[in-house]
Amino acid sequence: MEQTLIILKPDAVQRGIMGKIISRFEDKGLKVVGAKFMQISQELAATHYADHKERPFYAGLVSFMTSSPVLVLALEGVGAIAICRSMMGATFGSQAAAGTIRGDFGVSNSFNLIHGSDSPEAAAKELGLFFSDSEVLAWNRANEGWVYDLSGDEPE
Numbered sequence: 001m002e003q004t005l006i007i008l009k010p011d012a013v014q015r016g017i018m019g020k021i022i023s024r025f026e027d028k029g030l031k032v033v034g035a036k037f038m039q040i041s042q043e044l045a046a047t048h049y050a051d052h053k054e055r056p057f058y059a060g061l062v063s064f065m066t067s068s069p070v071l072v073l074a075l076e077g078v079g080a081i082a083i084c085r086s087m088m089g090a091t092f093g094s095q096a097a098a099g100t101i102r103g104d105f106g107v108s109n110s111f112n113l114i115h116g117s118d119s120p121e122a123a124a125k126e127l128g129l130f131f132s133d134s135e136v137l138a139w140n141r142a143n144e145g146w147v148y149d150l151s152g153d154e155p156e
Helices: 010-014 018-028 042-048 057-065 082-087 101-105 122-129
Strands: 003-008 030-040 070-077 113-115
Touching: 003 082, 003 122, 010 018, 010 070, 018 030, 018 070, 018 082, 018 101, 042 057, 042 122, 070 082, 070 122, 082 101, 082 113, 101 122
Parallel strands: none
Antiparallel strands: 003 070, 003 113, 030 070
């Protein structure tokens, strides 16, 4: 199973749509294996977005991410990274397709509701920034056999 990091950004928190977004991931069969409602520090935001440091939007992004609490999630499932990226939609809400999180809930190109890891390497790095090993739990959901074929057999 693959794990990925999702951050519900300050605009998702302040608009009260966290539950709607989490439900979409769970409805798709992804499992929450870690969750933190937290205020991101300037230092953590700067580290997390270090790849964007030379970009013109960097200072505003760090300021935005530290302006309000966020909900940080570790999600798990087969193909979790690609599934989450697809469900999130295009970066800018005005370009995101209906049916995606940003397409359905986005009202601003600046405030785009959600961050998701874009590769297995990024997921490992980002999960390590926000969670200790003991904060990401290995557990089995009662319906996993209905979500994934756990028998290992292929359909006939």
